[in-house]
Each structure stands twice: as C-alpha cells, then as structure tokens.
Amino acid sequence: MNQEPKSPAAESAPQPRRGGGIIGKKLPRPDRSPSVQSYVPEIAKGMGVLLDHFFRNTRDMVFGQRNDPVLEALEPGINTISYPEQKRPYPERFRGLHRLTTREDGSPRCVACLCCSTACPAQCIYIEPAEYPEGDARRGYERYPARFVIDELRCIFCGFCVEACPCDAIRMDTGAHAVPYDSRDQFVYHKDLLLSFANRRGDHQTRNPRAESPDPGWPGIDRLGKHG
Amino acid sequence: MNALQLVSTLLKIALVLGVVLGIGGALTWNDRRMSSMMQDRIGPNRAVFVLPPWLARTLFAAPAFLVAGALAAWAYLSPAPASVAASVRATERILITLELSVLVAWIGLAALTARATRSSPANGFERWLASTVRDPRNVFYAGLAAHVLLIPARYAIAGTPLSASLKPILFTAGPVLLAVVVAASALYAASLVPATGFRLRMAGLMHTAADGLKMIFKEDFVPKNGDRLLHSIAPMFGLFPPLVVLAVVPFGDVLCLAGGKVAGVVPSAGICTDPASSVTMQVLDLDIGILFIFAMSGAGVVGAALAGWASDNKFSLLGGLRAASQMVSYEVTLGLTLVGAFVVYNTLRLDDMVRWQGENAWGIFVQPVAFFLFFAAATAETKRIPFDLPEGESEIVGYFTEYSGMKFGMFFFAEYLEIVTSSALLVTLFLGGWQLPFLHRDGLTIAFGDTVLLHYGMTHLSVTLLQVATFFGKVVLVCLVQAVIRWTLPRFRYDQLMRLGWRTLLPLSIANIVVTAIAVLVVQSSPGAANVLELLGDLTQGVVAAAMIAAVVALVLWALKPVTRAQTVLSSSAELAQAQGGTRATPMQA
Ligand code: SF4
Ligand code: SF4
Numbered sequence: 149m150n151q152e153p154k155s156p157a158a159e160s161a162p163q164p165r166r167g168g169g170i171i172g173k174k175l176p177r178p179d180r181s182p183s184v185q186s187y188v189p190e191i192a193k194g195m196g197v198l199l200d201h202f203f204r205n206t207r208d209m210v211f212g213q214r215n216d217p218v219l220e221a222l223e224p225g226i227n228t229i230s231y232p233e234q235k236r237p238y239p240e241r242f243r244g245l246h247r248l249t250t251r252e253d254g255s256p257r258c259v260a261c262l263c264c265s266t267a268c269p270a271q272c273i274y275i276e277p278a279e280y281p282e283g284d285a286r287r288g289y290e291r292y293p294a295r296f297v298i299d300e301l302r303c304i305f306c307g308f309c310v311e312a313c314p315c316d317a318i319r320m321d322t323g324a325h326a327v328p329y330d331s332r333d334q335f336v337y338h339k340d341l342l343l344s345f346a347n348r349r350g351d352h353q354t355r356n357p358r359a360e361s362p363d364p365g366w367p368g369i370d371r372l373g374k375h376g
Numbered sequence: 377m378n379a380l381q382l383v384s385t386l387l388k389i390a391l392v393l394g395v396v397l398g399i400g401g402a403l404t405w406n407d408r409r410m411s412s413m414m415q416d417r418i419g420p421n422r423a424v425f426v427l428p429p430w431l432a433r434t435l436f437a438a439p440a441f442l443v444a445g446a447l448a449a450w451a452y453l454s455p456a457p458a459s460v461a462a463s464v465r466a467t468e469r470i471l472i473t474l475e476l477s478v479l480v481a482w483i484g485l486a487a488l489t490a491r492a493t494r495s496s497p498a499n500g501f502e503r504w505l506a507s508t509v510r511d512p513r514n515v516f517y518a519g520l521a522a523h524v525l526l527i528p529a530r531y532a533i534a535g536t537p538l539s540a541s542l543k544p545i546l547f548t549a550g551p552v553l554l555a556v557v558v559a560a561s562a563l564y565a566a567s568l569v570p571a572t573g574f575r576l577r578m579a580g581l582m583h584t585a586a587d588g589l590k591m592i593f594k595e596d597f598v599p600k601n602g603d604r605l606l607h608s609i610a611p612m613f614g615l616f617p618p619l620v621v622l623a624v625v626p627f628g629d630v631l632c633l634a635g636g637k638v639a640g641v642v643p644s645a646g647i648c649t650d651p652a653s654s655v656t657m658q659v660l661d662l663d664i665g666i667l668f669i670f671a672m673s674g675a676g677v678v679g680a681a682l683a684g685w686a687s688d689n690k691f692s693l694l695g696g697l698r699a700a701s702q703m704v705s706y707e708v709t710l711g712l713t714l715v716g717a718f719v720v721y722n723t724l725r726l727d728d729m730v731r732w733q734g735e736n737a738w739g740i741f742v743q744p745v746a747f748f749l750f751f752a753a754a755t756a757e758t759k760r761i762p763f764d765l766p767e768g769e770s771e772i773v774g775y776f777t778e779y780s781g782m783k784f785g786m787f788f789f790a791e792y793l794e795i796v797t798s799s800a801l802l803v804t805l806f807l808g809g810w811q812l813p814f815l816h817r818d819g820l821t822i823a824f825g826d827t828v829l830l831h832y833g834m835t836h837l838s839v840t841l842l843q844v845a846t847f848f849g850k851v852v853l854v855c856l857v858q859a860v861i862r863w864t865l866p867r868f869r870y871d872q873l874m875r876l877g878w879r880t881l882l883p884l885s886i887a888n889i890v891v892t893a894i895a896v897l898v899v900q901s902s903p904g905a906a907n908v909l910e911l912l913g914d915l916t917q918g919v920v921a922a923a924m925i926a927a928v929v930a931l932v933l934w935a936l937k938p939v940t941r942a943q944t945v946l947s948s949s950a951e952l953a954q955a956q957g958g959t960r961a962t963p964m965q966a
Contacts (some may be wrong), residue, residue: 195864203931219950229959232961
C-alpha cells in the first residue's frame with residue numbers, strides 16, 4: 149500500500165531505507181578533532197562572521213549608505229525600515245482611506261444610490277441624497293449626495309462599499325492608512341474631505357469613462373423623453 | 377601628603393571614575409545597539425530629544441568658541457622659547473596645531489560633501505562641493521595628502537634659513553589657525569540646524585539614558601520574607617569591587633613636574649622618584665598591586681551570593697550558589713595563571729610590569745598561554761556569556777530575580793564595570809599597558825638591537841598624554857572584543873563549566889608555571905641569550921607596530937570601497953518605492 153514510485157536514484161541506492169528516520173540531506177556531525185574540541189578556532193570563526201556584519205553595517209550607518217529597505221531588501225546589510233522616516237509604500241491594491249471620485253467638472257461622481265451604505269457591514273456610511281436643482285439636465289435622472297459621511301473609526305476596511313458602487317464613485321486607492329486622532333469626531337470624514345483625497349498618482353478622477361449630459365452617449369435625455 | 381599629591385590624586389580619581397563609568401555606560405548602549413547591528417537590525421535608537429534651534433546652535437557653537445578662545449589665549453600668552461628653531465617644544469607645537477587644523481578642516485569638509493551630495497545643497501559653496509568634488513572620498517584623499525605632505529615639507533626645510541624665519545611666525549600662527557578653523561566649522565554646523573529643531577538622537581545613546589532614568593524612578597521591591605538589610609547592601613557589594621580594583625591600575629608613566637621638564641625632552645632611562653615633584657599615573661601606588669586586585673575581585677562574589685540568599689527565592693538562591701562556586705573555581709585559575717607572569721616580570725607592582733613590557737616585549741608574546749587562560753578565567757569572573765550561568769536568564773532568572781529599579785541597575789552596571797576592569801587588567805598585564813611600540817620617554821625611537829633606524833624627540837607632556845590615550849584606547853578595544861565574544865557564544869552547561877575550569881584551565885595554568893620557570897632558568901644560565909632575546913623583543917615591537925598600521929590601512933581601504941547593490945523590484949510596493957526614488961515618507965501616509 150505504501151509503495152513509493154521507484155525512481156532511478158532509489159534503485160541505485162545501495163541500501164533501501166527501512167522504517168522512519170530523517171528524510172533529506174544528512175548533515176555530517178562535527179568531528180571531535182582537536183581543533184573543534186579546543187573551541188578556539190571555532191570561536192574565532194564565529195567571531196569573524198560577526199565582525200564582518202558588524203563592520204559592514206557600522207560603515208553603512210556611519211556613511212549613510214544603508215540598503216534601501218524595500219528596493220535592496222535582498223542584499224546583505226541592514227534592512228530595517230526606520231518608521232516613520234522611511235515607509236514601505238503600500239502595495240497597489242491596498243485598501244486605504246476612502247476617497248470620493250469626481251467627474252471632469254469636479255462634482256462628485258456619486259449618484260447617492262445608497263448601495264454602499266447598504267452594503268457596508270459596519271454601517272458607517274451615512275448619505276443624505278438630494279435632487280439636482282430645477283433646470284439641471286441631471287435632475288430627475290440622478291441624485292447627488294448633499295452629505296456623505298464615513299466614520300473611519302467604525303469602518304473595517306472590507307472594501308464592500310467599493311464593490312457595491314455602480315458608478316465607481318467611491319474608491320479606497322489613496323494608499324494612506326487610517327490616521328490616529330485625539331477624539332472620535334475627528335475620525336468622521338465628510339464629503340469635502342473625502343473629495344479632496346486623490347489616488348497615488350494625484351488623480352481625483354478614475355480611469356473608467358463616464359458619459360455626461362451633453363455627450364451623445366448619455367442616456368438620461370432619451371429616458372426623460374420616453375417617460376417624462 | 378603635600379598639596380600637589382592631594383590635588384593630583386583627586387584629579388586622577390575623577391579621571392579614572394569618569395572614563396570607566398563612561399565606558400561602562402557606553403557598553404550598555406553598545407550591547408544593545410551594536411549587537412543588533414550584528415544581526416542586520418538597527419537596534420534601539422528611537423529615543424529622541426528635539427532641541428529648539430537656538431539651543432542646538434548654542435550647543436554647537438559655544439564649546440567650539442571656548443576652545444578657540446583658549447587656543448588664541450594660549451598663542452598670545454605662552455612665551456616663545458629663546459631659540460625657537462632649536463626647541464623641540466616649538467616644533468611640536470607647530471606640527472600639532474597645523475596637523476589638527478588640517479584634520480578638523482578635512483573631516484568637516486568630508487562630512488559637508490557627503491551632506492551636499494546626498495541631500496539638496498544649501499548654498500553656493502555646497503553646490504560647488506556637490507558638482508566639483510562630488511564624492512567625500514576625494515576630500516579624504518586630499519586631506520590624507522595634506523597630512524602626509526606636512527612631514528616631508530618639515531624635513532625638507534629643516535635647518536635652512538627659511539625654517540628659521542618661518543618658525544617664530546608659525547609658533548603663534550599655528551594655534552591661531554587652529555582656533556579659526558574650529559570656530560568656522562562650528563559656526564557652519566550651527567547654521568545648518570533646521571528651523572524645526574535639532575533631533576538629538578546620539579546614535580541611540582538617548583535610549584540608554586532614558587533606560588537609566590527609568591530605573592531610578594521604578595518601584596524598589598523587597599520580598600516579604602527577604603532580609604531587608606542584606607537585600608539592600610548586596611548591590612553595593614556588587615558595584616564596589618570593580619571600581620576599587622581600578623585604583624591600582626596604572627594608566628600612564630610617571631609625569632615629572634620638576635624644573636620645567638614637562639615641556640622639554642626627558643631622558644629615556646630613569647624615572648622621577650621624588651614624590652614632591654612628580655605625579656604617578658595611578659590612583660594608588662601599591663607595592664602589592666596585583667594581590668590587592670585578587671583580594672578585591674574575590675570579594676565580588678559576595679554581592680551575588682548575598683543577593684541570592686537575601687531574596688527568599690529559590691531561583692535567586694540557585695543563581696547565588698552558582699555564582700559563588702563558579703567564581704571561586706575560576707579565581708584559582710586566575711591566580712595561578714599570573715604566577716608565570718610574575719616569574720617573568722619579577723615584580724608584583726603593576727607599573728613595573730608595564731615598564732618591563734615596554735623595555736622587552738609585551739606579555740602576550742612572553743606568556744601567550746597565560747594570556748588565553750587569563751582571558752577565559754576573567755570572562756568567567758565577570759559572570760558573562762558564555763559563563764553567565766548565575767544569571768542564565770532563560771533558565772533561572774538569576775541571583776537578581778527579586779531586584780527591581782536601581783538596585784537591579786547596580787548589578788547590571790556592575791557587570792559592565794567588571795568588563796572594563798578585566799579589560800584594564802588584561803591590557804596592563806599582557807598588552808603592554810600604556811606602551812605604544814617604540815615610544816619611549818624621550819620620544820619615538822625605532823631600534824632593533826643596537827641599530828637605531830629613527831629617532832624623533834617628543835616633549836614629556838605629549839608623550840605622557842599619548843600614553844594615557846593609548847591605555848584607555850586599548851581598554852576600549854579589549855572591551856569590544858569581550859562584547860563580541862558575548863554576542864558570538866552560547867552558554868555553557870554547568871558541568872561543562874566546572875570541567876573546563878578544573879580539568880582544563882587549572883592543569884594548563886600549572887603547566888604554564890613549570891614551563892615558564894624552566895625557561896627563565898635556562899635563559900639566566902646561558903650567557904648569550906640576553907642579546908638574542910633583546911633583539912627578539914624589539915622584533916615583537918616591530919610586529920605590533922606593523923600589525924597596527926596594516927589594520928588601520930586595511931580598514932580604511934575597505935571602508936572607502938564604493939558599495940554597489942542590486943535592486944530587486946518584484947512587488948508593487950517596490951515599484952512605488954522606485955517611482956518615488958527610494959523608500960521614504962510620503963506626505964499622505966501620516
Ligand atoms: S470598507 Fe467596508 S466597513 Fe468600511 S465603509 Fe466600506 S463597506 Fe463599510
Ligand atoms: S458612493 Fe457609489 S454606491 Fe455609494 S451612494 Fe454614491 S454612487 Fe451609490
């Protein structure tokens with residue numbers, strides 16, 4: 149039952165292995181030669197390795213030529229990140245603080261559909277929807293958030309809001325983590341603050357195209373004509 | 377005891393205490409910071425003091441201006457000797473001040489170039505440095521050339537009328553130049569302090585200071601059934617012996633003050649013996665020197681044993697017992713090892729031992745086996761890794777389990793002081809104490825047997841200062857070696873420890889005595905041996921000098937080699953870091 153497939157190496161082995169035992173490369177035991185038993189050469193070897201690291205790292209610290217802890221992390225030397233002087237940039241897909249994306253005219257992309265606040269398991273998004281003013285082409289077709297509030301202290305950074313949004317209006321690609329504050333009300337981010345955040349390229353919009361009211365692709369006028 | 381002796385003794389005590397406590401404090405820092413660097417980590421350096429800019433500027437500028445003022449006063453007040461050209465003192469003063477000026481300017485420029493090339497240059501001068509000099513290494517080579525060129529320049533013009541006319545000018549101009557360079561460097565450094573304040577971090581020393589402060593303010597706990605009195609005095613018993621032992625360790629040759637000898641050249645043979653006009657560089661001048669050390673360091677065990685007993689804790693008791701038996705065992709080896717050294721040096725006085733080593737050869741060449749045995753036994757005496765069984769923090773926390781606050785701090789600090797003490801002893805007994813190869817009381821004399829290759833006269837004061845610096849430098853080096861041993865080795869098992877002490881080190885030290893005695897007898901009875909031995913002794917001095925120079929050159933060459941590192945960009949983190957030109961703080965990441 150427990151038969152191993154026979155490999156050429158196993159066939160050529162002089163003695164088939166029986167029972168348990170350690171599988172893998174056998175490490176030679178240190179021999180009990182005088183040089184080992186007298187400790188001194190071995191101590192010297194160990195100290196040599198240590199001093200090599202010591203001098204190299206001390207030199208790099210003194211001359212200010214330390215490894216870059218992210219880019220040169222695989223090279224010998226000190227790879228400690230000296231937070232907060234140095235910070236490892238978060239990876240591309242890191243879910244950081246939210247931002248509200250904008251349209252080309254700078255107004256929020258959000259249409260106040262409440263999908264995100266519905267999806268949010270922590271119930272930390274509060275939205276007050278409002279109609280566009282009379283005469284605006286978008287009135288009757290889409291709404292806008294009069295207030296958009298996220299309690300970042302309550303948020304669990306699950307990203308469900310981003311998934312739920314049909315308009316790509318809320319994103320978590322700022323690359324910034326939640327910041328400590330002195331009091332709870334400071335963690336409550338309002339619409340203007342959320343709109344002021346950009347992604348890591350400094351961009352307030354998104355790359356997903358969106359047709360606006362003058363564009364021929366904008367479906368709102370047709371619908372108004374059909375139903376209005 | 378006259379006034380001179382009183383004042384000089386107080387000064388010497390202050391010097392020894394200051395230096396030793398300083399080294400001890402630096403060692404506690406070193407043990408954390410440097411041992412992390414060995415493991416490719418940075419270690420604790422996050423404690424930081426933000427000095428307001430005005431304070432930082434004052435701290436930079438004020439001491440430098442004091443030094444500069446003192447130098448200017450010195451240049452103005454000290455009278456020139458009658459014949460400047462012939463005076464060794466004048467030559468020395470010119471040379472030292474010129475070399476120091478070059479040194480200060482050199483280091484300052486190198487640091488400035490490094491700064492200008494790494495961050496954005498602050499002004500036109502820095503821009504010039506960054507664009508033309510480009511690399512701090514170029515400054516280094518230029519400074520080295522300037523240093524080296526001063527020496528042949530001096531010899532080239534020696535004895536010419538140019539030298540005779542130049543010397544009186546330089547006699548005053550040298551210190552003034554140095555003062556100007558020091559003040560200018562300090563001013564420039566002060567001008568670079570950023571307006572947001574200077575972040576005083578001192579490479580992690582602030583962290584050690586914070587630790588010490590913390591210990592003072594922590595609760596002082598005594599176990600309920602412990603012996604209050606013994607519990608309190610045990611740390612003092614631990615701290616006392618390593619400090620008093622240093623009283624008999626000489627850190628320099630006798631300084632003669634009689635008749636203006638300080639500023640002149642004294643003969644190499646003979647020392648001043650008149651106590652009224654000479655200062656021994658030793659706090660306590662004892663005939664039984666080394667025996668005093670044995671008595672005192674033997675008392676060190678009392679602290680650990682008392683602490684273990686008074687704590688009413690089984691682990692403390694175990695630690696105390698281990699300490700007692702370990703230290704008593706190794707004390708035997710420690711004493712017997714040195715008998716061989718006594719036979720060779722023919723004295724118990726530590727200063728005479730050092731003098732013997734200066735005239736003949738360093739102890740490590742005469743008694744190599746004893747050196748290793750003493751090193752091992754002394755490490756065991758300090759209760760440190762690999763002999764730290766009394767502490768054994770991973771098995772029994774040790775004899776200070778029940779100690780907290782500064783009482784624990786005293787035990788802790790005593791351990792580091794013992795490192796300094798044992799290093800000082802090792803230096804004195806085996807590494808030539810204050811001696812530098814070929815440096816005698818009258819200056820530098822490179823001679824093998826009777827052939828003198830070079831003689832360079834130096835004043836008594838500068839020789840003595842050099843010796844004191846040498847001694848403490850050696851002590852720091854040996855302390856570092858001990859620290860490295862601590863970082864390298866794992867702990868012995870207790871039976872291994874005892875076996876090493878009684879079955880290996882003790883028989884070896886006895887054999888060492890026998891072999892040494894026979895060798896000394898043979899040398900004394902064979903007529904021609906003395907000359908050969910003297911030549912051999914000079915050769916060892918040459919070997920030491922060559923090794924020192926080679927080590928420094930190798931270190932500098934290695935340190936100046938440009939470093940090239942390969943970048944590995946596999947993650948989006950690394951891509952973002954590369955895009956911003958390296959890993960640094962970004963404004964959005966709070
Ligand atoms: S990340 Fe999750 S918890 Fe935070 S706001 Fe979005 S849905 Fe709510
Ligand atoms: S952010 Fe998106 S999901 Fe949330 S209300 Fe606005 S459009 Fe709807």
